[in-house]
Amino acid sequence: MDQPNFSLNSIPEIRFGPGRIGMIAKDALAVGDADRPVVLIVDAALRELGVVAAVEATLKAAGADLAVFSDIAGEPKQKQVEAATELVRGKDAGLVIAMGGGSAMDIGKIAATVARTPDGPADFAMQGKPLPKDTVPKICIPTTSGTGSEFSSTNIMTNTAGKKVWVWGGETKPQRVILDPELTLTLPPNLTAWTGLDAFSHAFESCTNMNRHPGNDFYAHHALTLISTTLETAVKEPDNLGARADMLLGSAYGGIALDNCSAAMAHNISHALAALAPVHHGLATGLALGVILDWQVETDTGPFAAAAAACGLGHDARALPGWYSDFLTRCGVKRKLPDAFKAFSGSDLAAEMRTPETTPMRDVTARHVGEDDVERFAAAMMAMSRGNTE
Numbered sequence: 001m002d003q004p005n006f007s008l009n010s011i012p013e014i015r016f017g018p019g020r021i022g023m024i025a026k027d028a029l030a031v032g033d034a035d036r037p038v039v040l041i042v043d044a045a046l047r048e049l050g051v052v053a054a055v056e057a058t059l060k061a062a063g064a065d066l067a068v069f070s071d072i073a074g075e076p077k078q079k080q081v082e083a084a085t086e087l088v089r090g091k092d093a094g095l096v097i098a099m100g101g102g103s104a105m106d107i108g109k110i111a112a113t114v115a116r117t118p119d120g121p122a123d124f125a126m127q128g129k130p131l132p133k134d135t136v137p138k139i140c141i142p143t144t145s146g147t148g149s150e151f152s153s154t155n156i157m158t159n160t161a162g163k164k165v166w167v168w169g170g171e172t173k174p175q176r177v178i179l180d181p182e183l184t185l186t187l188p189p190n191l192t193a194w195t196g197l198d199a200f201s202h203a204f205e206s207c208t209n210m211n212r213h214p215g216n217d218f219y220a221h222h223a224l225t226l227i228s229t230t231l232e233t234a235v236k237e238p239d240n241l242g243a244r245a246d247m248l249l250g251s252a253y254g255g256i257a258l259d260n261c262s263a264a265m266a267h268n269i270s271h272a273l274a275a276l277a278p279v280h281h282g283l284a285t286g287l288a289l290g291v292i293l294d295w296q297v298e299t300d301t302g303p304f305a306a307a308a309a310a311c312g313l314g315h316d317a318r319a320l321p322g323w324y325s326d327f328l329t330r331c332g333v334k335r336k337l338p339d340a341f342k343a344f345s346g347s348d349l350a351a352e353m354r355t356p357e358t359t360p361m362r363d364v365t366a367r368h369v370g371e372d373d374v375e376r377f378a379a380a381m382m383a384m385s386r387g388n389t390e
Contacts, residue, residue, distance in 0.1 A: 148255015
């Protein structure tokens with residue numbers, strides 16, 4: 001059978017294994033400039049929990065001139081990215097280590113990429129100024145199994161107008177990624193489920209949208225297999241290191257897949273939701289996928305059947321909606337949006353789903369998304385803010 005032409009983006013060096021974080025000083029020496037300071041960018045919660053203490057101690061014991069930025073809570077805000085950039089720039093850092101969830105990694109990646117310019121991060125958003133070639137070396141260390149940011153050339157922040165914007169380009173990718181499943185053991189069940197759904201949606205949408213191709217399906221399908229067979233165990237048995245390791249790999253493969261073929265309609269909805277009120281991205285995307293899945297498989301020409309097979313359902317696309325609903329239940333996911341969304345209507349969400357920032361994800365969805373579809377999906381999502389999940 002003839003294969004279509006395709007390309008695959010570069011993948012950073014990967015160092016995987018339980019306890020692998022113990023070699024962080026050697027990683028820093030291999031990737032960064034030993035004569036310059038190291039800036040560690042971490043989630044505030046991780047530092048408060050003591051998860052980062054060993055990393056700080058190891059780097060300082062090795063002689064690193066270390067500065068820490070931890071003013072990170074929730075999804076990245078422009079002011080946070082600007083502050084991190086100023087720290088990296090002011091220290092003339094020779095290495096940035098971004099550790100945590102997607103927020104810490106996106107902030108760290110953007111800051112390291114633009115710090116050697118006189119410009120602010122927002123100047124490079126939405127294909128503004130071209131990204132510089134002279135960047136600060138980067139190491140990413142995910143502590144959740146969900147965002148895949150460590151492999152992505154797309155980095156998200158909320159600008160001062162309250163809109164999610166993107167800084168993207170291969171220049172933002174790290175030189176090395178450390179995948180240590182022990183770092184994910186402290187993740188509570190609800191965040192394990194939500195971040196896992198984020199990883200699942202990355203893999204699922206990247207192998208079923210209009211950009212998909214066989215080269216990327218390798219990563220996406222493998223991610224679906226790992227996540228569909230492991231997430232429930234990781235939620236219910238938090239100390240199961242094998243499940244945590246499989247989830248971390250599944251997230252990694254999902255991140256690689258997303259970087260190559262992008263997201264689609266579920267992400268359109270979740271980004272639109274975030275423009276209205278705070279909501280965990282993984283929860284929003286996971287719920288959105290459940291709302292649109294039955295509609296998506298109606299016109300499947302093969303990609304959804306292949307995704308179903310990767311989830312252990314045989315080549316039966318129509319089995320996906322029921323299986324996915326049960327999957328959410330087994331992972332303890334409630335079909336409920338935060339109370340803040342009660343202040344908004346389906347029309348409010350539909351308007352955000354039509355913005356220039358979210359339209360590209362709508363446009364690559366395998367099935368044409370009409371205006372009636374937008375209104376119907378928005379109404380179904382907003383019903384979850386009122387406890388109506390029918």
